[in-house]
C-alpha cells in the first residue's frame with residue numbers, strides 16, 4: 126500500500142454503455158479531475174461542454190482500424206500500471222513522458238447482447254472488446270494506486286468517497302478491483318462459450334461459465350445455506366424464471382426458483398396453440414400435469430391428480446393467464462404462479478392474494494432448443510447438453526400384439542413427456558391428457574409404479590367424491606383406461622406387471638433391456654398395448 130492515499134487527478138473514461146456517464150464526468154470535472162476519453166465517449170462529453178482530452182493526445186497516435194487499436198499504448202498502460210512509490214517505475218514514467226491515470230472508467234463492447242440479437246459471425250467478432258479488458262485488468266492489478274470502475278452503479282460510491290475523503294478508500298479500490306476481474310472473466314466466458322458453440326464443441330479443454338447477479342437470496346435450500354441467483358450464460362436468453370418479471374408477491378426463495386424452473390420447463394413441452402397445459406410442482410417434481418381446452422380446465426384436471434400435495438405448490442401455465450384460471454388457482458395456497466403473460470382481470474384476481482408470487486416470463490422456452498446443463502460435484506462440474514429429446518407419435522414402435530388405440534397413444538405421448546420432468550425412477554399414469562398418479566425418485570422402478578398406483582387410487586377417489594368422474598365407482602377404486610409411462614426400460618417384468626395390476630391398459634417405455642422379450646410377453650399376457658421410444662429420460 127502507498128504511504129499516502131492516491132488522489133484522483135486524471136481519469137480515463139471509455140464506455141460503451143453510456144448510462145450516467147455524463148453526470149459522473151461532470152461531477153469529476155467539478156472535483157478538478159482531468160478527463161481523457163475515447164472517440165464516442167469524448168464526443169458525448171463534449172456535447173455537454175466538458176473539457177475532454179482525446180486519447181490520441183495522450184498516445185500521440187490516432188485511433189486506428191475501426192477502433193480496434195485506440196488505448197493499446199504504453200502511455201495508457203504505463204499510466205495505469207506504474208506503481209507510484211517505486212523509484213524505477215517513477216523514473217520510467219518520467220523518462221517516457223507517461224502521466225499517471227488515477228481513475229479508469231470502462232465498460233465493454235456489448236458482446237453478449239450482440240450474440241443474443243442473432244448477429245452474424247463477423248459482427249460478433251467485431252464486438253469482442255480488446256482494449257477495454259486490457260485496461261481494466263491493468264488498473265485492477267494496480268488498485269493500490271488506481272481506482273477502476275466497470276459498473277455505472279458504482280459511480281455514486283466513487284463520488285461520495287472522493288467528496289468525503291478526498292480519495293477513494295483502499296478497501297473500496299480493492300473491492301472494485303475484484304469486481305473488475307470478475308467482469309473481464311465473465312466477459313471472456315461469454316466469448317469462449319460462444320466460440321465453443323460455433324464449433325459445436327461440447328468438451329473444450331477449459332470451460333468458463335459466467336452469470337450476473339440477479340438477486341441475493343435470504344438462504345439456500347436450507348436456512349443455514351447462503352445463496353444467490355445469477356442469470357446469463359445462455360444466448361439467446363431462455364424465457365423462464367431468470368427472465369421473468371415478478372408482478373407481485375414476496376421475494377423468490379432458492380427453492381421457489383428451482384421449482385418454478387422445473388414447472389415452466391414442463392409446461393413448455395406442450396404447444397400452447399394445440400392445448401392449454403398446467404403443471405403443479407412440489408420439490409421439483411410434478412404432482413399434477415394436465416392439458417385442456419382452457420387453462421381453467423387444465424388446472425382442474427392437474428389439481429385432481431394429487432390435491433393434497435398441490436397445497437403450497439408452484440403452478441405453471443403455457444398460455445396467457447385468464448380470469449377463470451386465476452380464480453381457481455388462488456383457491457388453495459400457492460407459492461408461485463408463472464405464465465407467459467396475464468390478462469388484466471387475471472392480474473386483479475391474483476392481486477387478492479398478496480403473498481402469491483406471480484411471474485410473467487414473456488414467452489415459453491423452446492423444449493427442443495440446445496443448451497447446456499450443469500451440476501456441481503465435489504471438486505468439479507458435470508456438463509451435459511440439455512435433454513431436448515422429444516418423443517412424438519411417429520417416434521414410437523409398437524412391440525405388443527395389441528397396438529394402442531388413438532386415445533391411448535395420445536395419453537402415452539403425454540405421459541412420457543411428463544415423465545421426462547419427473548425424478549428417476551419415474552412412473553407416470555395418465556388418462557385423458559391428465560396425470561392421475563406419479564411415482565418419483567425411487568431407487569426401485571417397482572416402488573415408483575406402486576407409489577404412482579397409490580396416487581392414482583387417491584386421485585380416482587377424489588374425482589368420484591367431487592363428482593368430476595361420471596363413471597360408476599369400481600371396487601378397486603382405480604381410474605379406468607389409464608396408461609403408464611416409464612422414464613427408462615423395465616429390466617424385468619415385475620415393474621410392468623405393477624402397472625398392469627394398477628389397471629393400466631397401455632405402456633410407453635424406452636425399451637432396450639436384455640429381458641425385453643420377457644417384458645413384452647408379460648404385456649401380451651395382460652393384453653397391454655406397449656410402445657418403445659428408443660429414448661430414455663433419466664432425470665436426477
Ligand SMILES: NC(=O)c1ncn([C@@H]2O[C@H](COP(=O)(O)O)[C@@H](O)[C@H]2O)c1NC=O
Nearest residue numbers: 141163164165166193195196234255256257
Ligand atoms: N481497441 C482499443 O484500444 C479500445 N480501447 C477501449 N475500447 C473500448 O471502446 C469502448 C468505448 O468506445 P467509444 O468511446 O468510442 O464509444 C469501450 O467499450 C472500451 O472498452 C477499445 N475497443 C476495443 O477493443
